[in-house]
Amino acid sequence: MSNASVLVVDDEPKIIRFIKTSLSLSGYDILTANTGRAALSAFDMQRPDVVILDLGLPDLDGLDVLKTIRSYSTRPVLILTARDDEQDKVRGLELGADDYLTKPFSTSELRARIEAVLRRVRWSPQPSDLTEFSLDSLHIDFRRRRVMVGGEEVHLTPTEYHLLRVLVQNNGRVLSHAELLGQVWGEQYRNDLAILRVNISRLRQKLEPDPREPRFVVTVPGVGYTLAGE
Numbered sequence: 138m139s140n141a142s143v144l145v146v147d148d149e150p151k152i153i154r155f156i157k158t159s160l161s162l163s164g165y166d167i168l169t170a171n172t173g174r175a176a177l178s179a180f181d182m183q184r185p186d187v188v189i190l191d192l193g194l195p196d197l198d199g200l201d202v203l204k205t206i207r208s209y210s211t212r213p214v215l216i217l218t219a220r221d222d223e224q225d226k227v228r229g230l231e232l233g234a235d236d237y238l239t240k241p242f243s244t245s246e247l248r249a250r251i252e253a254v255l256r257r258v259r260w261s262p263q264p265s266d267l268t269e270f271s272l273d274s275l276h277i278d279f280r281r282r283r284v285m286v287g288g289e290e291v292h293l294t295p296t297e298y299h300l301l302r303v304l305v306q307n308n309g310r311v312l313s314h315a316e317l318l319g320q321v322w323g324e325q326y327r328n329d330l331a332i333l334r335v336n337i338s339r340l341r342q343k344l345e346p347d348p349r350e351p352r353f354v355v356t357v358p359g360v361g362y363t364l365a366g367e
Contacts, residue, residue, distance in 0.1 A: 173197025
């Protein structure tokens with residue numbers, strides 16, 4: 138993962154120093170910004186591989202910064218939240234954040250989260266994997282990482298794409314919440330139902346003709362989800 142660039146956005150100098158020191162030692166190139174406007178400017182000019190975004194910024198709401206980035210880019214974004222800001226965490230995930238870090242956090246946790254989202258970005262098909270998949274109006278070209286619905290390309294974040302890929306690989310099988318969380322996010326997320334439900338909702342918004350009556354990503358009450366079609 139060395140040489141990946143990370144944009145750290147936080148108005149607390151101690152947090153920026155901590156993250157910069159920790160990640161620089163692991164070989165990451167670090168960019169910093171202490172306001173929302175500076176963050177958007179740095180993102181446009183540098184196009185970092187990952188953004189670490191604090192939601193409590195002095196000029197712009199961090200959620201608005203996230204929303205702006207998501208309007209034209211699927212680059213991975215990890216949001217920083219305080220321990221009691223459950224609503225901000227969920228809202229950030231709904232707006233397209235790939236993951237979150239709860240303050241305070243450790244160096245090992247920080248590195249693990251970044252490495253996980255970069256693996257989703259850099260994943261490439263293996264010889265034994267499917268190269269294409271079609272289900273009604275849904276078509277996926279795994280070689281090009283392209284998802285089409287009704288002939289129109291749909292842009293997924295790395296996490297959304299990875300979640301869809303796992304569902305496709307297990308087409309016709311019901312995957313439990315814990316299985317999906319473990320395969321997409323990692324074993325430490327096996328009890329984090331919020332992050333799974335928000336990403337399933339986002340997938341449905343992008344893939345389903347009517348997200349309220351899903352045809353592709355189907356809920357199995359009390360168990361998990363499955364990929365199905367008429």
